Amino acid sequence: MSKTQAGPHQDDLSEPVGAFAWLKALGPRGRRAFGGAFGGYALDSYDYFTLPLGMVAISAYFQLDHGQTGLLTTVTLVVSAVGGALAGILADRIGRVRALMITVTTYAVFTVACGFAPNYETLVVFRALQGLGFGGEWAVGAILVAEYATAKHRGRTLGAVQSAWAAGWALAVIVYTLVFAFLDEDIAWRVLFWTGALPALLVIYVRRHVRDAPAAAAQRAASEGRGSFSAIFGKDLLRTTVFATLLSTGVQGGYYTLATWVPTYLKTERGLTVIGTGGYLAFLISGAFLGYLTGGYLTDRIGRKRNIVLFAVLSSISILAYTQLPAGQNGLLLVLGFPLGFCMSAIFSGFGSFLSELYPTAVRGTGQGFTYNSGRAVGAFLPTLVGFLSDSWGVGGALALGAIGYGLAVVALVGLPETRGRELW
Template sequence: MSRCPPFHSHEVTVTTTPTSSPATAEVEVTGSFAWYRSMSPKGRRAFKGAFGGYALDSYDFLVLPMAVVAITAYFGLTTAQTGLLTTVTLLASAVGGVIAGVLIDRIGRVKTLMVTVGTYALFTVLCGFATSYPMLLCFRTLQGIGFGGEWAAGAILVAEYAKPRYRGRVLAWVQSSWAVGWALAVIVGTVLTGSLDSNIVWRVLFWTGAAPALLLVYVRRNVEDAPKATEHLAHKSARPLLLSVFRGGLARRTLFATLLSTGVMGGYYTFATWLPAYLKTERGLTVVGTGGYLFVLITGAFCGYITAGHLIDRLGRKKSFALFALLSAGLLMTYVNIPAGSNSLLLYLGFPLGFCASAIFSGFGSYLAELYPHAVRGTGQSFTYNVGRALGAVFPTAVGFSSAGVGGALIYGAIGYALALVALIGLPETRGSELT
């Protein structure tokens, strides 16, 4: 469970109009963390629940890479079988995301958050009890269903509490919890791998995935849906179907938002999947995969998430997406065209590439929520994000079939970011929008 950042050295400004009385004066909160202090107590509790949920979502997903060597040896797996464990998780996450989207609009944000967190926690733990590869594959698939739905439930919950002027920053901080969970997985995995026998360490890593159960207790006792969402759910006749996001003038938004997600996911998955292999096999860098290299990537990701939140609120959603798509594509192409003998430069460029490739995700939480009305917000946000994730997973697969070598095939990542730029043409700007 996350702790909220320390808040100090702030100031509060009270602004009034000539007709205002002290009882009706508007209090404006300023300072570095005004985005957090401007939220109501219920909003802050929702933020903590969503932050913790996504951090633990990240942790439960990333314990697999930390355990993969031991799992491969234990079951005697081929490279294809090992890779399938990640592939089925991502594909199942698309299915889980679509299901969760409908649940968000039918039973509420908080209840869906609890269902998804409970699902990914349960099946992560069960992975540790697997006695065969098919059983492990089955549990990992079911874990992916919960993994895919949690993000949308938490993001929408917080978006509906956040002030319009700060929504980009609030959701960027929620997105940054992915880096927190990633760092925690690396730390726990490193400690356990150095302490336990390889035949048991992978099981223990999965068993630590039970931690989200503590978060469920907090959410159950302290978090509730925003008032407008609660009012909507009170109308029993308001039970949207999945196809609702393709009706009433929403079809264009849904199609282009899905294309945006596909492009961003495709670019990121290509970079995350194949860049380490490129650095190792074609550039001969042995530092890849070490703690120092991972530290640079995780730090860059966290800084990217937070910085992007400020730009999203200042520049707007579309300009921020376009900026980070261009920077990510440019850095990716620069990476593969650096002359031999300049390998140290590759490591230096790892930070800005990780920064930009992660920063672009900060806009999704606020932007997708603002594209849809209350009635179908969960369905629309979760559908576009998770279907995009499934389609984006095709990009790194295409690299594997390319004859241009890993370095040359990384152009598929740039193609993904180009698709994202095209998608923005068909989408509106929503900065400052009230969630109606």
């Protein structure tokens, strides 16, 4: 299968220069696509974090143990595998933009529904359905932007899209702090879920202003086997699919363990108030935002695989330092939040470009949607394991298990090629 240029990257033949050359190189259409994907992923993050931030209040309201609260995250991430796979197929068959609107609408509707849950069982169902949209948005948005980006700048461009996760996380923490400061916890967690209606505004923007990359859309339409699971498990792509899924499992197992349990860890074992928790998370999120941007730069400079190995090692070290810090050293804990957020986010920056470059245009959505979200689903069992073990080990002790995921990610890279500089095919 030959490799060809996948889309129009610039409106003229001049080579953009400067710190924002990657953004200029997208051209007007590409920049609008970038805005849609960035907004979609930021609000995806916002809607996801309504659960971890409200988890202590939800647990008290429904009288849940740690295993039950961990299951809420696990079911979201497991069902996200189904959502990601379906969204990938839709992206290959009906286009990236239309699939993006479907995923955003889905996760917004069911996040709001979570706020109306009368019991734990209903909340589990609504959270699972939220996972359908949550699972598909990133893969679809990343592919949309990747097909506008040049090979030279693709890592930085997709790293900037990834940074939207930190922006959405920060917004969620701000809203959480305000809502829980002024409302009783029994109603505050519901209001937090109801604010998940915000993405509806983004759908209007995407529908009016964003289009698929024309050349990539034409190439996809002319290809046979669009959106085919049999293709990504065929002899040409089977090895790629297996190892990309293992890579995603390791990185996301480590990440979601921390994302799920750090707010609970800060409140229950470090004794922080709502305001105090927000302050500590601010350091974590600031590090995450800069980590995404730095990782995007490095993935273009040193390669996709080296960037992942570097930050897998540093993330493991940071997790152990953060979770095993002796009691009474909350000042140092505050400082350690920055490198923890930086490292565990920088490792993600290459994912959008790496997975996009591993698959041909006709099945790029299917391949990226399946591998990223299947990995997330398998890795999701780690937060539940932490929940069950935390009753005997403590939340901090169980959180150290997150380092195991990063080791798996490094092993998975053995079966994948380096793709830096590769044109989409």
